[in-house]
Amino acid sequence: MYMAHSMFRREIGLAPALVRGVASGDTERARTVADHLDLVDTVLRHHHQGEDVHLWPRLLTRGGPEAAAVVRVMEDQHEAIERANDEVRDRAAIWRVTVDPADGAALGDALGRLSDLLADHLAIEEDQALPLIEKHITAAEWGRMVAEGGADVAPEHMALIFGMMAYEGDPDTVRDVVAGMPPEIRPAIADLAGQAFAQHAVRVYGTATPPRTGVRR
Incomplete structure (x- = not known):
């Protein structure tokens, strides 16, 4: 959440x-x-x-x-x-x-x-x-x-959306969330989410690291 x-x-x-x-x-x-x-x-x-x-x-x-x-x-x-x-x-x-x-x-x-x-x-x-x-x-x-x-x-949006959420997430929390996903999608999410968000952020913001909220849990 x-x-x-x-x-x-x-x-x-x-x-x-x-x-x-x-x-x-x-x-x-x-x-x-x-x-x-x-x-x-x-x-x-x-x-x-x-x-x-x-x-x-x-x-x-x-x-x-x-x-x-x-x-x-x-x-x-x-x-x-x-x-x-x-x-x-x-x-x-x-x-x-x-x-x-x-x-x-x-x-x-x-x-x-x-x-x-x-x-x-x-x-x-x-x-x-x-x-x-x-x-x-x-x-x-x-x-x-x-x-x-x-x-x-849409399947092509799944990794991007998770990457958007994980961008400021605590690494332990991100790992726990991935571990709770269906086994068939865990590897793709774990491997592609960060890359998908970085590519999207470059298109939208001109940088792979847009400003963070400063709230990390």
Whole structure:
């Protein structure tokens, strides 16, 4: 969870500057940035859907009033984030075509609002929801959530997405996560994830080592 959160903080936090840095009419660069935004959006959407289906209902059943209050906040924040993401998607679809600085500025502003909402949400989730999840959700239930979340991810994106998450991850945690994956995909993920993210980062950021959030767990 912390690895995923670091990825969302970093990629969405850096996104406004990425968009604003695209020159007017540079359709190739705009396509690269917009495709990157689409990928991050897909991962975030799957992440939140997994929580909505697998975590919050179980916490409501098992955690009592304390969990009910936290779940209510989580669900409200997910709805607010999804509304902000709707605006980002709409503005990105326009900017991808026009590559107009005014449209880029509007998209950058929408991404900034999304980043602020997400930062607040992730902090509260880590402080209040994760201790309840550790207490009330089994490893098997967590594993099913992760498996379902990755079920419709394109195979060619699997290593990249894990590389994006592992970029700031603690090495021991990364090894533990890989060890819990199905045996048939472990070698490919372990060998290719870092390389896949480095290549992607060069295309998107111009460097294989984009700025980190500074949060490492």
